Amino acid sequence: MAYKTIEDTIGNTPLVQLVRLPDDEIRRRNNIILGKLEGNNPAGSVKDRPALSMIKHAQARGRIKPGDTLIEATSGNTGIALAMAAAIRGYKMVLIMPEDLSVERRQSMAAYGAQIILTPVKGGMEYARDLAGQMERDGRGVILDQFANPDNPLAHYETTGPELWRDTEGRITHFVSAMGTTGTIMGVSQFLKEKNPEIQIVGAEPAEGSRIPGIRKWPEAYLPKIFDRARVDRTEQVSQSDSEIMARRMAAEEGIFCGISSGGACQIALRLAHEVENATIVFVVCDRGDRYLSTGVFPA
Structure with missing residues (x-):
């Protein structure tokens, strides 16, 4: 069965x-x-759909493989969903987020095994996104980029x-x-x-x-x-x-x-x-x- x-x-x-x-x-x-x-x-959120979609499609295209490190700037829900999807599929997850977001969100990400990097509130998500880009350029992981990745809206279309x-x-x-x-x-x-x-x-x-x-x-x-x-x-x-x-x-x-x-x-x-x-x-x-x-x- x-x-x-x-x-x-x-x-x-x-x-x-x-x-x-x-x-x-x-x-x-x-x-x-x-x-x-x-x-x-x-x-626990709508972001479960695109999180799995982005990892699944990137893996199918050969852009990532289990064991790789993924990086994402997130305001919370996408991070939790990506941490879950990464745990399911065997990836390391680094999440970058403004430090003023709720402790429940941070703890949920950590529960799934993600590493969390907190950024200054005054920089907002824009600073978090810039830092993620710099980390990728430094070779510290791969950004799935929910903001530009067509596999994000594709999940909702499908x-x-x-x-x-x-x-x-x-x-x-x-x-x-x-x-x-x-x-x-x-x-x-x-x-x-x-x-x-x-x-x-x-x-x-x-x-x-x-x-x-x-x-x-x-x-x-x-x-x-x-x-x-x-x-x-x-x-x-x-x-x-x-x-x-x-x-x-x-x-x-x-x-x-x-x-x-x-x-x-x-x-x-x-x-x-x-x-x-x-x-x-x-x-x-x-x-x-x-x-x-x-x-x-x-x-x-």
Whole structure:
């Protein structure tokens, strides 16, 4: 008998309807809001999909082999997912990240055996990415580069998009996603637009002054190379405060314990639901809330 491995449990995450957060106006407009529970992946986030995809395809092409050292600059979830995928496939993993990210994330990476290099907060992810590039040039490992690697959005074109189309039976009208590396929104957009060009793709960006893990607005020089503006119909800004409040409400009112970027995406989905009618709006619940307990977002 053939049993599943941990790799086989990545993807096919639940798609669930919000019951209590939609108000009377949303119900009057006959709109349905659905959350894609990516925290149900084995390493706890949507990033499990591209992490395995990038390692698997690089190995198939002969660019890397088990025992090699991989390097990646990460804001957290990709690092945890890569650490898991590296452990599964027999690679050493070096992760570079700003020092202000939650202790739960750092400990999760270490649990999978990754080496962690912390960089100054003021340098942000841009500094972390520059350091990763220098380490690769020094011959200290291979960068998979989630920001430029086409195997990142490919994972969502091959899996996430088809799952949304299947599970809504083609009824999806709007897709809302946080934009970090932009891999999720790029891959899902490509697939859904091929199925129905009328589906609206909405990207979540941070409001001025907000620092939301998983939602970024990049300086032009650091814009991910995988990003194609034509694949996003509109962007909506969301504040850190509103994202955190919505994350708490999702847990307390829907029983969905999720991270801050998921709260931001939900806030935008609810906003859209006050504008349209007869819509099926899907947003990505990127990860689980237990990854943020030390940040104070969920006070006891």
